[in-house]
Ligand SMILES: Nc1ncnc2c1ncn2[C@@H]1O[C@H](COP(=O)(O)OP(=O)(O)OP(=O)(O)O)[C@@H](O)[C@H]1O
């Protein structure tokens with residue numbers, strides 16, 4: 124198999140440094156495919172909209188803050204309905220699969236893909252794949268209609284089931300081919316999108332008229348390029364309940380410490396946003412910001428100071444934080460899940476013991492309550508704003524597949540939905556940048572130490588381009604969206 128990046132991104136240059144990172148289209152390898160007028164033009168709900176169809180040349184800019192002399196930079200193809208489609212309604216045989224961990228809004232996306240295909244494009248054959256990628260070749264399928272999915276958005280989880288592991292590209296594509304499926308909607312996180320890219324490659328290699336579309340899903344918000352992933356706001360909202368409980372417990376006891384662990388394997392966005400939203404948190408620890416326990420400027424010293432000053436404190440810790448400290452003592456316990464993701468030892472439990480041990484040695488009485496809401500923040504239905512977001516995502520994806528685009532992921536880029544090549548999404552991971560303004564806001568709201576030594580700060584600044592540099596691709600490794608680049612979140 125060739126290098127996915129050879130075929131998954133088409134670069135188109137334009138005037139003044141304009142670059143379009145385009146997505147593949149079925150006609151790239153099936154040049155004689157016929158196209159048809161979009162049935163939406165006869166749909167009473169949509170036909171009244173002035174300029175309902177997206178102009179074929181519309182693109183969305185990756186950077187919206189520009190200087191007068193800066194190059195126009197990278198753009199993505201704007202999502203939305205096209206005048207012409209490459210599938211006739213009765214020809215479409217779509218399938219939907221959900222993979223990876225749960226996330227609020229999964230059912231809403233499923234519902235809106237089904238209803239979008241059915242009501243906007245008159246599609247009647249939609250199959251739900253049971254239990255993630257392995258469901259393509261190992262499990263039953265379910266026929267999806269608007270009636271079947273009518274109220275599923277009110278439920279957490281995914282009606283299709285999900286799983287980790289079990290991705291076998293050849294077997295999956297064989298089953299797609301056997302069943303005559305020609306539109307594949309794949310909802311999942313970074314691992315899932317990697318799998319989707321391989322499926323697209325194989326489909327293209329076999330020359331099949333099958334559109335492969337990815338819908339990014341992760342409560343961790345670790346997918347790059349897009350502004351934010353669906354379910355994230357719901358997870359942050361739910362995390363408030365755990366933080367509130369921790370605060371009430373801590374406030375009610377002498378030297379009370381409320382410790383809350385939140386999900387976030389490699390990225391601390393949930394912990395950071397839950398902390399900023401709550402204002403009751405005195406210390407937030409995330410994977411991107413190393414910390415230490417002992418000595419001047421360390422966590423123990425800060426806890427002691429906080430307890431002496433206000434008699435209680437609340438600590439939020441992301442599950443991936445402090446893993447370097449843990450691994451010193453628990454190295455042998457590192458394991459992997461079925462998808463190859465590292466299974467992390469419980470940092471919340473570990474740090475609870477360490478804090479208790481430390482203050483016991485100092486003969487200072489503390490009352491520590493450890494709250495681990497784990498799956499509670501993701502196994503819930505999505506809040507209203509996430510529901511609307513999921514609807515737009517689903518509709519944008521359906522429009523893209525009907526228009527013949529393939530090998531793409533969809534998502535908002537600076538507020539406008541766009542089709543993004545798979546390799547853009549999978550080549551890096553979105554992380555909190557601790558030298559950006561958002562983390563500074565957090566530090567100033569909690570008043571916690573930065574845990575950085577003067578040398579570390581200088582190094583961190585050196586790694587980063589000047590904040591006003593506007594070249595596309597600057598700092599693109601491990602950074603994006605919920606930083607100063609994102610106007611609605613900074
Ligand atoms: N590099 C890869 N190539 C092919 N398939 C992959 C790859 N990584 C993961 N997958 C498949 O994608 C599916 C989901 O992967 P994973 O468990 O890592 O979750 P995810 O999609 O990253 O979601 P999240 O981490 O947000 O829960 C699994 O079925 C796994 O086998």
Ligand SMILES: O=P(O)(O)OC[C@H]1O[C@](O)(CO)[C@@H](O)[C@@H]1O
Pocket residue numbers: 224225312341342343386387388442460501
């Ligand atoms: O227990 P599971 O289902 O593997 O999921 C846990 C992981 O899923 C996530 O929610 C998303 O990747 C991580 O934050 C967490 O580590």
Ligand SMILES: [Mg+2]
Pocket residue numbers: 223312313314
């Ligand atoms: Mg993942």
